[in-house]
Structure formats: structure tokens, C-alpha cells
Amino acid sequence: MSKSLMKAIRVHEYGDLGVLKLEDVERPEPQSGEVLVRVAYAAVIPLDWKIRSGTVKDIFHQPMPYTPGAVFSGMIESVGGNVTKFKTGDLVFGKMNGSYSEYGIVPVSVPFLNGMFHVPQNLKLEDAATIGAGAESAWKVLFTEGNLASGQTVLIHAAAGGVGQFAVQLAKWKGAKVIGTASSFNLDYVKSLGADQVIDYTTTPFEEVVKNVDLVIDTVGGVTQDRSWSVLKPGGCLVSLVQPPSQEKAREFEVTAKVSTAFPTSDDNIAVAQLLADGTIKAEIDRIYPLSEVKEAHLRSESRHSRGRILLNVNPV
Numbered sequence: 001m002s003k004s005l006m007k008a009i010r011v012h013e014y015g016d017l018g019v020l021k022l023e024d025v026e027r028p029e030p031q032s033g034e035v036l037v038r039v040a041y042a043a044v045i046p047l048d049w050k051i052r053s054g055t056v057k058d059i060f061h062q063p064m065p066y067t068p069g070a071v072f073s074g075m076i077e078s079v080g081g082n083v084t085k086f087k088t089g090d091l092v093f094g095k096m097n098g099s100y101s102e103y104g105i106v107p108v109s110v111p112f113l114n115g116m117f118h119v120p121q122n123l124k125l126e127d128a129a130t131i132g133a134g135a136e137s138a139w140k141v142l143f144t145e146g147n148l149a150s151g152q153t154v155l156i157h158a159a160a161g162g163v164g165q166f167a168v169q170l171a172k173w174k175g176a177k178v179i180g181t182a183s184s185f186n187l188d189y190v191k192s193l194g195a196d197q198v199i200d201y202t203t204t205p206f207e208e209v210v211k212n213v214d215l216v217i218d219t220v221g222g223v224t225q226d227r228s229w230s231v232l233k234p235g236g237c238l239v240s241l242v243q244p245p246s247q248e249k250a251r252e253f254e255v256t257a258k259v260s261t262a263f264p265t266s267d268d269n270i271a272v273a274q275l276l277a278d279g280t281i282k283a284e285i286d287r288i289y290p291l292s293e294v295k296e297a298h299l300r301s302e303s304r305h306s307r308g309r310i311l312l313n314v315n316p317v
Contacts, residue, residue, distance in 0.1 A: 003027070008101035009294050012065040014054030017295040020068075028105050030080035035106050035116075037092060040125045041288075042099035043071035043133035044297045044310040045162065052298070067098030071132035073125040074315065083108055091119040093128035093273070100294060102315050117269050123277035130162070130283040130309045135272045136264035138166035141217050141239045142174070144262045150175030152214035155206070155231060159195060160186035160284075162309045163219050163241060166272075168193040169281040179213065181206050186307060189284075207231055218242065229253045284308030 004027040011019050030036045048068045050056045073093040076086055086092065086108060094116035096104045106116045119128045141163075142148045154171050158164045159180025171178045172194035180195040183202055190198045199206045205227070212233040218225050221242035226249075228238060234254040238245055245257035275281045286306035289297040291314050301310050 006102040007291060008067050008098070009069075009291065010065045010067055011052055011062075014052065014057060016053070017298055019052065020294050020298065022292055022294070025067075025101070027103050030078055030083075030105060032081040033083065033107055034080045035083055035086050035108055036077045036079075037072065037074045037096065037104050037106055037116075038077045039072050039096075039099055039102060039104055039314040040074040040316065041072065041129035042069045042101075042291075042312040042314050043129050044069075044289075044294075044301050044312060045071060045133050046301060049298045049302055067101050069099030069101070069312075070095050070097065071129060072096055072099040072104065073119065073129040077103060086116070086118075091125065091128075092116050093119055093125075093131055094269070095132050100291065100312060100314070102291075117266070117273065120273050120277040123273060126285060126288065126311060127276055127283040128273065129311055130166075130285065131269060131272055131276070133309050134162035135166040135170075135276070135281075135283070136269055137163045137241060137260070138170055138217075139268045139272055140262045140264050141241060141260050142167055142170055142215070144264075144268070145239045145258060145260055146215045146217065146237055148174055148176055148215050151177075153177040153179065153212070154215040154217060155179045155181070155210055155213045155228070156195075156217045156219075157181050157224055157228075158219045159190045159193070159198070160307050161219060162306075164190075164217075165193060165284050165308055166281065167217055168195050170272075170275075173275070173280060179210055189307060215239070218245070229255070286310050288313050 005024045006027040008025045010023045051060050076090045096106045156167045160182045178195045179197045180190045181199045181201045182190045207227045210231045216228045216238040218240040232255045236255045238257040241260045244259040250257035286308045288311045
């Protein structure tokens with residue numbers, strides 16, 4: 001009996017855009033405790049091209065060949081045995097290994113993975129694909145790790161980015177005062193998200209105009225992180241998504257500092273999805289590329305000039 005084939009992006013060696021190959025591969029079949037998902041959209045996130053290039057291979061080593069991608073939305077094509085929470089035809093979003101493919105397997109019987117969720121009514125699949133690519137990270141750095149409360153002040157770096165756009169909206173929803181940094185091009189956009197103050201980082205050093213904030217969300221690292229210590233009030237907190245902050249500096253400025261390591265919970269994902277579905281927050285999508293244009297999608301992501309998230313349209317559902 002012949003095997004069914006599907007299109008998938010395959011990487012056979014670390015390297016530049018040229019290593020991304022569109023190939024025919026065998027379509028998997030779900031085993032017990034698994035579902036087969038027809039992927040509608042796969043998010044392109046910075047970690048995807050960092051893994052592809054080999055720059056993070058000491059941390060994220062990939063046996064070759066592999067299919068990139070970890071974040072998706074789509075529809076359940078079929079289910080294996082012992083699956084009761086999902087059924088064929090359900091619209092879902094979440095995480096899977098190798099989402100740059102027409103179909104993928106998601107294990108649903110491992111409770112601690114919290115990997116896949118039903119799409120709420122009124123939430124578009126393209127918006128659902130942004131949750132695992134930014135919204136859940138924004139939730140955890142603000143609330144799980146940053147303990148942001150109503151009435152506090154938060155400084156969000158790169159507020160127009162894939163995480164920043166959601167962080168601004170979620171912080172405002174919580175009742176915080178929101179300050180964001182952005183390029184000249186994105187100032188009005190970040191204001192439209194609800195930021196109380198937006199600083200053009202290309203013309204104004206943020207540390208000269210910001211003081212006494214309760215929380216800094218660092219999505220940039222490097223000198224931006226180094227310059228962020230002075231804006232925190234004693235007892236404040238810096239949470240970084242990109243690099244471990246200096247504990248020596250944290251003690252010097254009498255603040256808490258951490259790199260984000262928490263895993264979003266099922267409740268976090270469901271809460272964010274419902275906020276998107278009812279229009280309380282919105283997802284900004286920068287570009288949507290067909291799977292065959294994955295190289296252009298990676299190039300766009302690597303440029304770091306996207307506003308919001310970049311998606312691959314793998315299978316119209």
C-alpha cells in the first residue's frame with residue numbers, strides 16, 4: 001500500500017536561507033494519544049532562523065534533516081486511540097514539532113505539555129497562530145514573572161514587535177500605565193495599541209525620560225538591557241526574553257531581575273485566545289507567505305523590521 005505524501009520544508013544542514021528546501025515527505029499517521037493536524041498557518045519566529053543558521057546549536061541541537069517551526073493553527077484531520085478531548089474537524093492552535101508542513105502530529109495525552117487548544121468561536125485561524133508566537137510570552141513576562149498589577153508602570157522595549165504588541169495591550173487591559181519604545185515608523189502604531197507614552201529610540205535615550213517604573217520587559221538585550229537598570233524604582237523588576245540579566249546589577253539597583261523561563265499554562269493560553277476572540281486585544285500580522293516562499297519569510301524575520309507576526313499559509317482551511 002502506497003504512503004500518502006505531503007509538502008514540508010526540510011533542512012539538511014545548518015546554514016543560510018538556501019538550506020530551506022520544499023520537499024515531498026511521507027505524511028504521518030497518529031498513534032495512540034496523538035492527533036494529526038492539517039496545518040493552516042505556521043508562525044515564523046526568530047528562534048526558527050536561529051536554529052536553522054546553527055547559531056544556537058549548542059542549546060537547540062537538531063538531528064538532520066528536520067522540519068522547522070513550532071507554532072501553528074489548523075484543523076484536526078484524524079485522531080489516534082485514547083483521544084477524547086479532540087475530534088476530527090476541530091479547529092485548534094498551539095505548538096507542534098515541525099509546523100512548516102502540511103500536516104503534523106501533536107501528542108495530546110501528556111498533561112504537562114499543554115500544547116494544543118480549541119480555537120474559540122469568532123477567532124480567525126491566522127490570529128490564533130500568533131498566540132504561541134507572542135501573546136502567551138507577553139502574558140507570562142507581564143503576569144507570571146513580572147507580577148504586574150493595576151496602577152503600576154511598565155516599560156516595554158520593542159513595543160511594536162511580535163511580543164511587544166501583545167504586552168502593550170495586555171498591560172493596559174490589566175490597568176497599568178504603559179510606556180513603550182519603538183522606531184519612528186511605529187510610534188503611532190504603538191499609541192494605537194493603548195500605550196500611554198511612546199519613546200522613539202532612534203532619537204531619544206529612554207533612560208533620560210523614564211524613571212521609577214515597576215517593571216521592564218526586555219525583548220532586545222545588550223546595551224538596551226544595560227541602560228534599563230536606572231529606570232526601575234527600588235523593588236522593581238526586569239524580565240528579559242533574550243538574555244540572563246546581571247544579578248550584580250540587580251543587587252546594585254535593589255531590584256529583581258530574571259530571564260523568562262516559565263511555561264505558559266493552559267489557562268494562560270485560553271485566556272489570551274478569548275481576549276482575542278472578543279476583540280479586547282488584537283493581533284497584528286506583518287506578512288503572510290505561502291509555504292513555498294519560506295525563504296522570503298525568514299529574510300523578513302531576520303531583518304527585524306516586521307510589525308507584528310509573520311505567518312506561512314500552509315493549507316487554507
